[in-house]
Amino acid sequence: MSEPQQQPPGTLDAMRRKPDHGEDSYRGSGRLAGKKAVITGGDSGIGRAVAIAFAREGADVLISYLNEHDDATDTAKLVEDAGRRAVLVAGDLADRAHCIAVIDKAVEEFGTIDVLVNNAAYQMTHETVEEISDDEWQHTFDVNITAMFRLVQAALPHLGEQASIINTSSINADKPRPTLLPYATTKGAIANLTAGLAQLLGERGIRVNAVAPGPIWTPLIPSTMPPEQVEKFGKDTPLGRPGEPKEVAPAFVLLASDEASYISGALIPVTGGKPIL
Numbered sequence: 001m002s003e004p005q006q007q008p009p010g011t012l013d014a015m016r017r018k019p020d021h022g023e024d025s026y027r028g029s030g031r032l033a034g035k036k037a038v039i040t041g042g043d044s045g046i047g048r049a050v051a052i053a054f055a056r057e058g059a060d061v062l063i064s065y066l067n068e069h070d071d072a073t074d075t076a077k078l079v080e081d082a083g084r085r086a087v088l089v090a091g092d093l094a095d096r097a098h099c100i101a102v103i104d105k106a107v108e109e110f111g112t113i114d115v116l117v118n119n120a121a122y123q124m125t126h127e128t129v130e131e132i133s134d135d136e137w138q139h140t141f142d143v144n145i146t147a148m149f150r151l152v153q154a155a156l157p158h159l160g161e162q163a164s165i166i167n168t169s170s171i172n173a174d175k176p177r178p179t180l181l182p183y184a185t186t187k188g189a190i191a192n193l194t195a196g197l198a199q200l201l202g203e204r205g206i207r208v209n210a211v212a213p214g215p216i217w218t219p220l221i222p223s224t225m226p227p228e229q230v231e232k233f234g235k236d237t238p239l240g241r242p243g244e245p246k247e248v249a250p251a252f253v254l255l256a257s258d259e260a261s262y263i264s265g266a267l268i269p270v271t272g273g274k275p276i277l
Helices: 044-055 069-081 096-110 136-160 178-204 219-223 227-232 249-256
Strands: 036-040 061-065 088-091 116-118 163-166 206-212 267-270
Touching: 036 044, 036 096, 036 136, 044 061, 044 069, 044 116, 044 249, 061 069, 088 116, 096 136, 116 136, 116 249, 136 163, 163 178, 163 219, 163 249, 178 206, 178 267, 206 227, 206 249, 227 249, 249 267
Parallel strands: 036 061, 036 116, 061 088, 116 163, 163 206, 206 267
Antiparallel strands: none
8 A cells, every 4th residue: 555645744643654763672771861952853753763762861852843743742752751851842943043942942941952963854856957946945955954053053052072963964965866956955065064063163072973864764755755756765775675763863872972972073874785985
């Protein structure tokens, strides 16, 4: 049975095949004990998997999301079931004021920020350049890359030594899919933003890294790709399938942990075997 098409950014409820975020499988070991984290796009997909993993590793989590209230509430419950605090903040990260409000809320609730995960993203499939409107191009950049800069800038006064910034890039940073032109372009920019920030912030003891997922099964896929592409999604990887969000989360845990104290400026691929140079 085919996956139903959705309106972006999509919801878990409407998906026939539910992604696995690690709800039943992730086991923590205290690697993030006492840390305070902000995760954008934390309601579902990779963001939810990261929120679950962080909480089970001992972190309190602020979940920033657009308008998927049911998904966000479910994610918050999973965080609280792990014995950690969950704070929900809804709104559009394309708005500069909202980026600042997310950070202000985290500081108000937690007193500090140890980990900033810039994960929220927008994408849409187009077969021709002419189909891409100026508004969509601008919106994609506002959500995917400009928001990251604004969140980092707002968070910096509250990030101490050993703090970690983790950006979600993509295999598209190295192998851009032409039908995802605006999205793929921003993912390349995120790789460069990460490399530049790692050099600028190293002297402050702040580490900056990126995770580059390949095809991961999330609500974004059936809400932004035509049915024929959804049907084939991820089957062209060496592992022959799309990844699950739970398979990406451990990379974020590593980069957020003190075990990664000498890892900065890295781009970690989670791609099912597709190489990134």
